[in-house]
Amino acid sequence: MSYTPHAAPFLAWPASIASLEEKTRVAREIAARAVDGEIVGIGSGTAAYLVLQRLAERRREEGLALRVVGTSHEIEIAAVQLGVDVLPLGQVTPAWMVDGADEVDPAGRILKGRGGALFREKLLWSSCETRLLAIDPSKRVGRLGTKFSVPIEVHPSCVTTVVARAIELGAARAELRMGNGKDGPVVTETGFLLLEASFDDGVPPSFHEQVKLLPGVLETGLFEGYAVEIVGA
Numbered sequence: 001m002s003y004t005p006h007a008a009p010f011l012a013w014p015a016s017i018a019s020l021e022e023k024t025r026v027a028r029e030i031a032a033r034a035v036d037g038e039i040v041g042i043g044s045g046t047a048a049y050l051v052l053q054r055l056a057e058r059r060r061e062e063g064l065a066l067r068v069v070g071t072s073h074e075i076e077i078a079a080v081q082l083g084v085d086v087l088p089l090g091q092v093t094p095a096w097m098v099d100g101a102d103e104v105d106p107a108g109r110i111l112k113g114r115g116g117a118l119f120r121e122k123l124l125w126s127s128c129e130t131r132l133l134a135i136d137p138s139k140r141v142g143r144l145g146t147k148f149s150v151p152i153e154v155h156p157s158c159v160t161t162v163v164a165r166a167i168e169l170g171a172a173r174a175e176l177r178m179g180n181g182k183d184g185p186v187v188t189e190t191g192f193l194l195l196e197a198s199f200d201d202g203v204p205p206s207f208h209e210q211v212k213l214l215p216g217v218l219e220t221g222l223f224e225g226y227a228v229e230i231v232g233a
Helices: 020-031 046-062 073-081 118-127 156-168 207-212
Strands: 039-042 067-070 096-099 131-134 150-154 173-176 193-198 217-220 229-231
Touching (some): 046 073, 067 073, 096 118, 118 150, 118 217, 156 193
Parallel strands (some): 039 067, 039 096, 131 229
Antiparallel strands (some): 150 217
């Protein structure tokens, strides 16, 4: 499998991939599962992108009729540029899906969201029963929130309320994720903003459940209660 940093010259993503050798090995293992005619769900992030690349190679080399469902604009654009047909999220049922994670705790709780596609990722996870999670050993943590903050996808009108509630629920800080290629905050595919809730002692078990009750909260980056097959670590 040859790694191409960008699927197209105009898509400068991903900029770099940590643990590339290990992720490439895992991507080969996962992509080998695909059979002719399948629909595969592709999550956000570099691990999923590498699987997409390998699926595109198998499509070219073996003539497999593979189609994908993506969770982000960049994944969908990359798939088209790699020659893989894209189907609409939420309107088909993938045979299986692959995604990455930022953290996984001993109880199987998962923290995701650096790509910012929280709602679309949850929609894919809910529409597919066979979920493969591609991670390397660095993603294993004793408690969630020790390395990364918890993203919260929130309507712009509700930012102040959600920040205050997140701090009441134990967050040490909560602030908007700011864009690198634009002035102002990051805007998600759904037109919402992303809050980052940071914790000094890990994420409380009820945080997702409590925050989801607030008006204007679309999703959080906490994935709880999903059965997954972990590949790679």
